[in-house]
Amino acid sequence: MKQTSINIRGLRKSFGKGADVKEVLKGIDLSIESGQIIGYIGPNGAGKSTTVKILCGILTSFDGDIEVMGIPLRNNAIEVKRKIGYVPENGALYEALTPVEYLHLVGTLFDMSPLLIEERTNSLLKYFEMSQHANQRMDTFSKGMKQKILIIAGLINNPDILFLDEPLSGLDANSVILVKDMLTRLAKQGKTIFYSSHLMDVVEKISDRIILIDNGQVIADGTFEELQQDSKASLEQVFAKLTGGEERVGESGILDEVFKN
Numbered sequence: 001m002k003q004t005s006i007n008i009r010g011l012r013k014s015f016g017k018g019a020d021v022k023e024v025l026k027g028i029d030l031s032i033e034s035g036q037i038i039g040y041i042g043p044n045g046a047g048k049s050t051t052v053k054i055l056c057g058i059l060t061s062f063d064g065d066i067e068v069m070g071i072p073l074r075n076n077a078i079e080v081k082r083k084i085g086y087v088p089e090n091g092a093l094y095e096a097l098t099p100v101e102y103l104h105l106v107g108t109l110f111d112m113s114p115l116l117i118e119e120r121t122n123s124l125l126k127y128f129e130m131s132q133h134a135n136q137r138m139d140t141f142s143k144g145m146k147q148k149i150l151i152i153a154g155l156i157n158n159p160d161i162l163f164l165d166e167p168l169s170g171l172d173a174n175s176v177i178l179v180k181d182m183l184t185r186l187a188k189q190g191k192t193i194f195y196s197s198h199l200m201d202v203v204e205k206i207s208d209r210i211i212l213i214d215n216g217q218v219i220a221d222g223t224f225e226e227l228q229q230d231s232k233a234s235l236e237q238v239f240a241k242l243t244g245g246e247e248r249v250g251e252s253g254i255l256d257e258v259f260k261n
């Protein structure tokens, strides 16, 4: 029987105070099963990163009820963090460290034994073709190399749920294939992948379920085929249709005006 890994009821989140208060999440209800790849998509500013940060226990003030792996998130963020991995959009690495040193630090925070940290570090560096850079300071790394280390750090504790916020940024085509393969394998092992990205072609291909949010609310939720509604539309076209992107294209006439001289 499938297990519910994430259960969200009536999630609301506001930023600011008084007259400047802005409600960013406006009542989100979701139930997510283990072993699925969830593509969480939406326009810029829709509330994707905010949702992920709440689910990972980083933003602790919110309204509503959330359970992660059966644990009520409120007041139990540390316990939840032990069971999840998080690959942030713009993660800060300690760049004066080498990958081996950094991953040792992260593994130690999870109370892992030095031997287990070393084994996982070596295997994951090998998978991401980074073994030859294991002892090189990360301030010499390219964006994509740093991104690979962030992904490895998100996996080091063997999490039940992996949250990824735009994980493919900076990765070359071969590395994108590696990450897609990795996510599919992890889901087959029963892990939940909760994945936010603007790369519609990737989301379309790898997601078991796609959740589209706009303006803090879920506006579509289903498999890619369900979202297509018997059309042959790509996910990019479905996205544009549901979020009003098609109409905005007309405003590109502004550019002709700006650059007419």
Ligand SMILES: Nc1ncnc2c1ncn2[C@@H]1O[C@H](COP(=O)(O)OP(=O)(O)OP(=O)(O)O)[C@@H](O)[C@H]1O
Residues within 6 Å of the ligand: 015, 016, 024, 042, 043, 044, 045, 046, 047, 048, 049, 050, 051
């Ligand atoms: N700490 C904060 N203080 C005030 N407003 C915030 C804060 N964090 C996010 N917001 C606002 O919340 C809204 C949702 O932001 P969020 O980062 O969740 O969007 P997103 O869907 O991840 O967007 P993008 O696709 O551009 O990454 C935006 O209007 C943003 O300005």
